[in-house]
Amino acid sequence: MKKKAMWLIAAAVFAADRVTKILAGGIPPEGIPLIPEVVRLRYAENTGAAFSMLSGHPWLLGVLSLVIIAGAFLSLRKKNIPALAMTGLMMMLGGAAGNMVDRFATGFVPDMIEVLFVRFAIFNVADSFLCIGCALTALSLLRTK
Numbered sequence: 001m002k003k004k005a006m007w008l009i010a011a012a013v014f015a016a017d018r019v020t021k022i023l024a025g026g027i028p029p030e031g032i033p034l035i036p037e038v039v040r041l042r043y044a045e046n047t048g049a050a051f052s053m054l055s056g057h058p059w060l061l062g063v064l065s066l067v068i069i070a071g072a073f074l075s076l077r078k079k080n081i082p083a084l085a086m087t088g089l090m091m092m093l094g095g096a097a098g099n100m101v102d103r104f105a106t107g108f109v110p111d112m113i114e115v116l117f118v119r120f121a122i123f124n125v126a127d128s129f130l131c132i133g134c135a136l137t138a139l140s141l142l143r144t145k
Contacts, residue, residue: 012094018131021125027043038115058108113125
């Protein structure tokens with residue numbers, strides 16, 4: 001796949017993240033069950049990074065995200081990266097950009113997906129794509145000689 005087309009993946013992840021975060025504001029306090037006792041939608045505001053690390057420092061996390069995104073952009077545009085790894089990197093880029101915008105705009109990241117059958121942090125679409133993208137990139141690296 002051409003590199004320009006790959007940027008559409010980052011844009012689609014970013015757009016999906018923005019839309020879900022806008023809609024999440026309408027979730028009632030008790031949440032909305034999607035699959036009973038498995039997953040529900042519940043609105044939460046996270047001022048930190050994954051698992052609330054560095055809570056209360058959204059500007060620091062925003063600047064860190066901006067530096068990582070800028071570095072990724074500069075390095076990815078000149079590299080010949082396998083399609084699977086590039087897909088994963090673009091998913092991570094779109095997710096990181098979505099969370100970065102929230103940190104700068106509101107000082108927190110809206111989360112809305114809650115897994116009920118295990119104790120786990122509430123997360124959002126951007127977080128999901130960050131994890132999926134990381135897994136795809138790792139898989140590609142394991143397949144590369």
